[in-house]
Amino acid sequence: MPLSAPPALPAAPPDIEIMTIGDELLYGQVIDTNSAFMGQELGKIGLRVRQISSVSDRADEIVAALDQARARAQVVLMTGGLGPTKDDLTKHVLARYFGSELVLHEPTLAHVEDIFRRFNRPMLDVNRQQAMVPANCEVLHNAVGTAPGMWFEHQGTVFVSMPGVPFEMKRLMTDHVLPRLQTRFALAPIEHLVVMTCGLGESFLAEKIADWETALPPNVKLAYLPGLGSVRLRLTATADGRPDLPGRLRALLPALHERIGEHIFAETDTPLEAAIGQLLRAKNLTVGTAESCTGGYLAQKLTSIPGASAYFRGSIVAYHNDIKISQLGVNPETLAQHGAVSEATVREMAAGARVRLGCDVAVATSGVAGPGGGSAAKPVGTVCIAYADAHKTVSKQYCLDRGRQNNIEFATQQVLDLLRRNLPE
Amino acid sequence: MPLSAPPALPAAPPDIEIMTIGDELLYGQVIDTNSAFMGQELGKIGLRVRQISSVSDRADEIVAALDQARARAQVVLMTGGLGPTKDDLTKHVLARYFGSELVLHEPTLAHVEDIFRRFNRPMLDVNRQQAMVPANCEVLHNAVGTAPGMWFEHQGTVFVSMPGVPFEMKRLMTDHVLPRLQTRFALAPIEHLVVMTCGLGESFLAEKIADWETALPPNVKLAYLPGLGSVRLRLTATADGRPDLPGRLRALLPALHERIGEHIFAETDTPLEAAIGQLLRAKNLTVGTAESCTGGYLAQKLTSIPGASAYFRGSIVAYHNDIKISQLGVNPETLAQHGAVSEATVREMAAGARVRLGCDVAVATSGVAGPGGGSAAKPVGTVCIAYADAHKTVSKQYCLDRGRQNNIEFATQQVLDLLRRNLPE
Numbered sequence: 001m002p003l004s005a006p007p008a009l010p011a012a013p014p015d016i017e018i019m020t021i022g023d024e025l026l027y028g029q030v031i032d033t034n035s036a037f038m039g040q041e042l043g044k045i046g047l048r049v050r051q052i053s054s055v056s057d058r059a060d061e062i063v064a065a066l067d068q069a070r071a072r073a074q075v076v077l078m079t080g081g082l083g084p085t086k087d088d089l090t091k092h093v094l095a096r097y098f099g100s101e102l103v104l105h106e107p108t109l110a111h112v113e114d115i116f117r118r119f120n121r122p123m124l125d126v127n128r129q130q131a132m133v134p135a136n137c138e139v140l141h142n143a144v145g146t147a148p149g150m151w152f153e154h155q156g157t158v159f160v161s162m163p164g165v166p167f168e169m170k171r172l173m174t175d176h177v178l179p180r181l182q183t184r185f186a187l188a189p190i191e192h193l194v195v196m197t198c199g200l201g202e203s204f205l206a207e208k209i210a211d212w213e214t215a216l217p218p219n220v221k222l223a224y225l226p227g228l229g230s231v232r233l234r235l236t237a238t239a240d241g242r243p244d245l246p247g248r249l250r251a252l253l254p255a256l257h258e259r260i261g262e263h264i265f266a267e268t269d270t271p272l273e274a275a276i277g278q279l280l281r282a283k284n285l286t287v288g289t290a291e292s293c294t295g296g297y298l299a300q301k302l303t304s305i306p307g308a309s310a311y312f313r314g315s316i317v318a319y320h321n322d323i324k325i326s327q328l329g330v331n332p333e334t335l336a337q338h339g340a341v342s343e344a345t346v347r348e349m350a351a352g353a354r355v356r357l358g359c360d361v362a363v364a365t366s367g368v369a370g371p372g373g374g375s376a377a378k379p380v381g382t383v384c385i386a387y388a389d390a391h392k393t394v395s396k397q398y399c400l401d402r403g404r405q406n407n408i409e410f411a412t413q414q415v416l417d418l419l420r421r422n423l424p425e
Numbered sequence: 426m427p428l429s430a431p432p433a434l435p436a437a438p439p440d441i442e443i444m445t446i447g448d449e450l451l452y453g454q455v456i457d458t459n460s461a462f463m464g465q466e467l468g469k470i471g472l473r474v475r476q477i478s479s480v481s482d483r484a485d486e487i488v489a490a491l492d493q494a495r496a497r498a499q500v501v502l503m504t505g506g507l508g509p510t511k512d513d514l515t516k517h518v519l520a521r522y523f524g525s526e527l528v529l530h531e532p533t534l535a536h537v538e539d540i541f542r543r544f545n546r547p548m549l550d551v552n553r554q555q556a557m558v559p560a561n562c563e564v565l566h567n568a569v570g571t572a573p574g575m576w577f578e579h580q581g582t583v584f585v586s587m588p589g590v591p592f593e594m595k596r597l598m599t600d601h602v603l604p605r606l607q608t609r610f611a612l613a614p615i616e617h618l619v620v621m622t623c624g625l626g627e628s629f630l631a632e633k634i635a636d637w638e639t640a641l642p643p644n645v646k647l648a649y650l651p652g653l654g655s656v657r658l659r660l661t662a663t664a665d666g667r668p669d670l671p672g673r674l675r676a677l678l679p680a681l682h683e684r685i686g687e688h689i690f691a692e693t694d695t696p697l698e699a700a701i702g703q704l705l706r707a708k709n710l711t712v713g714t715a716e717s718c719t720g721g722y723l724a725q726k727l728t729s730i731p732g733a734s735a736y737f738r739g740s741i742v743a744y745h746n747d748i749k750i751s752q753l754g755v756n757p758e759t760l761a762q763h764g765a766v767s768e769a770t771v772r773e774m775a776a777g778a779r780v781r782l783g784c785d786v787a788v789a790t791s792g793v794a795g796p797g798g799g800s801a802a803k804p805v806g807t808v809c810i811a812y813a814d815a816h817k818t819v820s821k822q823y824c825l826d827r828g829r830q831n832n833i834e835f836a837t838q839q840v841l842d843l844l845r846r847n848l849p850e
Contacts (some may be wrong), residue, residue: 025461025463026473027464028460028461028464028474030461031456035450036453039450039452051451051490064497068493070565183738228788253650256801295727296742299720302720304829312745317728319738320739322783324780356752372731380788
C-alpha cells in the first residue's frame with residue numbers, strides 16, 4: 001500500500017493516544033513508566049494525551065486496540081513488542097494492519113552489525129531480523145539500541161512504534177518523535193521555565209504568590225507540581241506573536257523572588273541535592289553528615305550526584321548511642337539528660353561530624369522513624385535536625401508521622417534545606 | 426434501577442479490565458503503580474488482566490471507556506476520581522451510567538465523622554458528600570480512608586470503583602475485592618510459594634534446576650521474576666482435587682535446596698536486607714558498615730527494616746581517603762600501594778569498621794560508581810567488597826558498569842549477599 005497523502009493540517013493540536021504493549025504490564029511484573037514520561041514531554045509541546053492503553057502481546061488484541069485508538073486520537077504512540085524474541089509481534093501486526101510487508105532496511109542492518117562488532121558478540125539471525133521493517137514506514141534511527149522506531153501515516157492518522165526499553169524510548173522521543181510532531185502539526189512554539197522551591201507547602205505557596213499569579217500574561221500558565229517537602233512551579237508560555245518569549249518568561253522571575261525568594265533553590269528542574277552540590281562547589285566548601293534516624297539516606301542523597309567526591313567527605317551513621325559518643329563525641333550527659341532525639345544531641349552530632357570528618361560544614365539528624373520506638377514525649381515522627389559550621393550551629397525539631405519511609409525522606413529533605421539556607425557566604 | 430439477577434457462573438475465569446481515572450495520569454504527573462499491584466494480585470488468584478486503560482476526568486470519556494471495557498471483560502476494576510473535589514466525577518458518572526441516583530450511606534457517614542473526630546478536624550459539607558453513593562451499588566468499607574469502594578453488577582458485568590490512593594486501593598483489594606471475586610466466580614483455590622535467591626543470574630539458575638522444573642507436577646507452574654542481583658522464583662499450584670495443596674507445594678522445596686540451596690535466602694517474598702535482619706536477630710549478632718562507593722546506600726538498606734536498631738550499630742561513610750585513614754584505621758601505605766578501590770583497602774575498611782563501631786561483623790564497599798573516576802586499571806564499574814568478623818575476612822572484586830545508580834545498587838546487593846553467606850554459626 002502506498003503512503004497516503006498527508007491530510008490538511010488540523011486547526012487544533014491533535015489528541016494523542018499512548019499504547020504500551022506487553023504481557024508483563026498486564027501481569028504487573030513491570031510498572032509502566034514510559035507513559036508518564038511521554039505525557040510530560042507531550043504536554044510541554046502543548047499536546048494532550050486522550051487515553052493510555054496497555055495491551056497484551058496477542059495480535060488480535062493489538063489490532064482491536066489500534067482500531068479504537070485511531071477513533072479517539074490523531075496520533076497513536078506505541079511502545080514495546082519490538083524485541084528479537086517470538087513473543088514480540090508489534091511490527092508484524094503493523095505490517096499486516098497497513099496491508100504492507102516486512103522489508104530489509106539496510107542502514108538499520110549496518111547499525112545492528114556495528115553494535116555487535118563493538119561488543120564483540122556473535123550476531124544471530126534473530127538479531128538480523130531487527131532490520132526488517134514494514135515497507136510503508138519511515139524508519140526512526142535508534143542511536144542506543146537495535147530496534148528502530150517506525151513512523152506511519154495512514155488515512156490521516158499518525159502511528160509511531162518505539163521500543164519499550166525506557167532509555168531507548170526516551171532517546172527516540174527526544175531525537176525524532178517530538179520534533180516531528182511539532183513540524184507535522186505546525187505547533188505553536190512553547191516555552192517552559194521550572195522553579196524549584198522547598199520549605200513551603202503548596203497552599204501556603206499559592207497564597208504568597210496569588211497577586212503575582214493573577215498578573216501573569218494571558219499566554220503564560222502556572223502549574224504546581226508538589227513532591228515530598230518540595231514544590232515545582234512550572235511556567236508554560238505559548239507564542240503570542242511578540243519576540244523573545246524565553247526572555248520575557250525569565251523577566252517574570254524577579255517579582256517571584258520578591259515574594260518567595262528564600263524558598264527557591266533552582267530555576268531549572270533539578271533536585272535539592274544537586275543544587276546544594278553546585279552551591280558547595282561555587283563556595284569551595286566541603287560537607288559531612290551525622291545520621292541517626294535517616295540511617296545513611298542523607299549521605300546517599302548527597303552522593304547520588306556524579307562528582308560528589310569534590311565536596312562530600314563522608315558520614316557517620318550513629319544508629320546506636322555508643323557510636324554517637326565514640327565516633328561523634330556527643331557528651332553522654334547530653335544523651336542522658338535530653339535523649340538521643342533532641343536538639344541538644346543533634347547539635348553535638350553536627351559539630352562532632354564537622355571535626356571528625358574534617359569538613360567545613362556538617363548536618364545531622366536524629367528522630368523516631370517508627371513504627372516502634374515512640375513515647376509520649378517523643379512520638380513516632382519526631383525528628384531533630386542540625387547544621388554546624390565554624391561560626392554557628394542551628395537546629396530544628398519537627399513532628400509529623402507519615403510512616404517510616406516517608407519520615408526518613410521528609411527528615412532528609414528538611415535537613416538538606418537547612419544546609420542550603422545556612423551555608424556561609 | 427434494581428440489581429440485575431446474578432448471571433450463571435461462567436465456565437472459564439472472567440477476564441479483567443483495569444481502568445485508572447485521572448488527568449494527572451495522562452499529564453504524566455503521577456505514575457500509575459496501582460495497575461501493577463492489581464495485575465499481580467489478580468494473577469495470584471488465577472485471573473488475567475485483558476487491558477489497562479487510563480482515562481481523563483471527563484464524564485463523556487469515562488462513559489466511552491466503560492462501554493469498551495464491558496465489551497472486552499466481565500469485570501471492570503476502576504480506581505480514582507473519588508475525592509471530595511469537583512473534578513472527582515467517578516461516582517456521579519457511574520450513577521448516571523447505571524440509571525441510578527446518589528443516596529446517603531449511613532454507615533459510611535458515621536465512619537467519615539469518626540475519622541474527622543479522631544483527627545480533631547472540622548468536617549465540611551464536601552466531606553459529608555463522601556458518604557453519598559449510587560443506590561444500586563454494594564458499599565465496600567474503606568477502613569483507611571473516607572471514600573468507600575463500590576461494587577456494581579449490571580447486565581452480567583461486575584464493576585468495582587475504588588479510590589486512587591495506593592494504600593486505600595490495596596486495602597480494598599485485599600479486604601473485599603479479591604475475596605469477593607474468588608467467591609463470585611467460584612475460582613479454584615490457588616497456592617503460591619515464593620523462593621528468594623541471589624548470586625545466580627536467571628539463565629544459570631534455570632540451567633541448575635532444569636530437571637527439577639521438568640519434574641514439577643502438572644498443576645504447578647514456575648515463574649522467574651528477576652531483579653537487580655536477585656531472582657524470585659514463584660511456584661503457583663492450582664487445585665487438583667487432592668488434599669493439602671500447601672503442604673505438597675512445600676514438599677517440593679528440599680529437592681530445590683539440593684540444587685541451589687546456597688543461593689536461597691528466604692522462602693517467602695522478602696528483601697535480602699530483611700532476611701539478613703532475621704538472621705542477625707536469631708544469631709544475636711550486631712553489624713556495622715564502612716562505605717565508599719555506596720555512599721550510605723548500604724546503611725540505608727539495612728535501616729529501612731523496622732526494628733533494625735536491634736542489630737545495626739552504625740556506618741562510616743568514608744568517601745574521602747582521609748576518612749578511611751582517620752575513622753576506619755586504613756593504613757596509608759595500603760592506600761598508596763593498592764589504591765582506594767582494592768581488595769586490600771576494603772578488607773581494612775571492614776576490619777576497621779568492626780572495631781570502631783564495636784560490632785560483631787562488618788562489611789565494606791569501595792568502587793568506581795562513575796560516570797567519572799575510572800582508569801585503565803580500575804574502569805568505571807569496578808567494585809570491591811569485604812566482610813569481617815572476629816575470625817575471618819573475606820573479599821571480592823567485580824567489574825560491570827551499568828550506570829552510576831545501578832552500580833551502587835548492584836554493589837549493595839552483592840555485599841549484603843556476602844554478609845549473609847559468611848555469618849558465623
